[in-house]
Amino acid sequence: xxxxxxxxxxxxxxxxxxxxxxxxxxxxxxxxxxxxxxxxxxxxxxxxxxxxxxxxxxxxxxxxxxxxxxxxxxxxxxxxxxxxxxxxxxxxxxxxxxxxxxxxxxxxxxxxxxxxxxxxxxxxxxxxxxxxxxxxxxxxxxxxxxxxxxxxxxxxxxxxxxxxxxxxxxxxxxxxxxxxxxxxxxxxxxxxxxxxxxxxxxxxxxxxxxxxxxxxxxxxxxxxxxxxxxxxxxxxxxxxxxxxxxxxxxxxxxxxxxxxxxxxxxxxxxxxxxxxxxxxxxxxxxxxxxxxx
Numbered sequence: 001x002x003x004x005x006x007x008x009x010x011x012x013x014x015x016x017x018x019x020x021x022x023x024x025x026x027x028x029x030x031x032x033x034x035x036x037x038x039x040x041x042x043x044x045x046x047x048x049x050x051x052x053x054x055x056x057x058x059x060x061x062x063x064x065x066x067x068x069x070x071x072x073x074x075x076x077x078x079x080x081x082x083x084x085x086x087x088x089x090x091x092x093x094x095x096x097x098x099x100x101x102x103x104x105x106x107x108x109x110x111x112x113x114x115x116x117x118x119x120x121x122x123x124x125x126x127x128x129x130x131x132x133x134x135x136x137x138x139x140x141x142x143x144x145x146x147x148x149x150x151x152x153x154x155x156x157x158x159x160x161x162x163x164x165x166x167x168x169x170x171x172x173x174x175x176x177x178x179x180x181x182x183x184x185x186x187x188x189x190x191x192x193x194x195x196x197x198x199x200x201x202x203x204x205x206x207x208x209x210x211x212x213x214x215x216x217x218x219x220x221x222x223x224x225x226x227x228x229x230x231x232x233x234x235x236x237x238x239x240x241x242x243x244x245x246x247x248x249x250x251x252x253x254x255x256x257x258x259x260x261x262x263x264x265x266x267x268x269x270x271x272x273x274x275x276x277x278x279x280x281x282x283x284x285x286x287x288x289x290x291x292x293x
Contacts, residue, residue: 008045009252011054011084011203013075015091015190016063017210017233018240021055024048032078035281039074040065043082049249054082058091058190067167067189068115073122076197080284085260086141086251087198089207090240092233093162093186094170094215096179100186102232105154105239106209107146110161111136111192112184118166120193122200122285126275129200129266132258136195138204140257141247145206148246154239160185162209164192176217187215200266201285204259208243210236263289 012021024046032039040060046053056075059065079087093106100106123129142158149156163179165171167189171179179187191207198205212232214221267289276293283292 006081006083008052008054008082009085010051010248011056011079011082011087012244013087013089013194014055014057014240015089016059017092017237018090019057019061019063021046021048021053021244022241023245024053024055030054030082032074032081034074034077034081036073036077037071039078040070043078045082049245051248051251053248054079054084068118070190070193072193072197073119076194076201076203077122077284080201080203085203085255087194087203087205088141088145088244088247089191089194089205090244091188091191091207091209092212092236093188093209094213095211096163096176096184096187096215096217100157100160100211101155102211102213103154103235103239104157104211105149105243106157106160106186106211107142107149108160108162108186108207108209109135109137109139109142111195112161112163112182113192114163114165115192116166118193120196122197122282126273126278127267127269127282127286129263129268131199131262131266133196133199135258136199137206138257138259140253140255141204141206144247144250144253145208145243148250149208149243151246152239152242160209162191162207163187165189171215173216176215179215180217186211199259199262202260202262204255204257208240210240212236
């Protein structure tokens with residue numbers, strides 16, 4: 001990584017439709033170098049609402065990466081290297097329940113995983129850690145996001161379960177009806193791995209889940225056109241920018257949450273058995289507990 005600031009506390013990950021962060025001034029483009037390869041694209045650092053912010057387009061410039069192709073570890077590690085403690089994720093989702101309408105925002109509080117074999121941990125290769133993940137979203141950051149979203153005039157829902165599917169295909173009708181019978185609320189393809197890795201890296205994480213349309217269970221689903229979804233993506237991107245600006249203005253706050261100390265008792269490998277190279281590679285994440293040799 002270039003010689004850049006290392007005390008940028010706020011990170012923003014933009015999903016489908018959100019490829020730029022308007023209003024960023026004093027911009028700098030960073031090509032992150034991580035032990036896990038390259039992130040989805042360059043990290044854009046700038047000033048927003050009086051704070052230094054790091055922005056990363058999840059799917060890369062021009063939306064060239066499918067959900068299963070994303071290098072989640074490099075994305076989160078690259079933000080961690082900059083000093084990021086708070087991650088605001090903006091993501092397009094489908095709705096599994098009537099009350100979550102297109103153009104609504106959901107601030108979810110739970111996940112169900114239906115992905116298949118995606119890498120979702122920094123650990124392995126000689127070091128084992130088990131972090132708590134019962135409450136996968138940071139409650140403090142979620143509250144900040146909810147308050148910021150509530151000021152936009154858009155209908156906002158606090159809480160809900162995000163079903164993370166593999167994709168890139170959408171659900172079958174049978175799957176969609178099954179997820180509804182489970183009481184799940186929204187469906188997307190990306191956020192679970194980000195949240196798991198952020199927790200391992202002791203970073204606070206929350207999602208602005210931006211509803212584009214109803215999943216295929218809905219009787220009006222066949223009337224939804226590609227043009228309509230794109231129009232909703234575009235409008236949701238405008239809304240997301242407003243919410244992010246409002247949330248950034250409310251940060252940072254005291255990190256009195258479990259995210260900040262998630263690794264405190266999670267590493268169970270005996271320190272003298274951990275390879276030196278692993279300690280070195282994971283230094284931004286584990287360094288305060290296990291200094292590099």
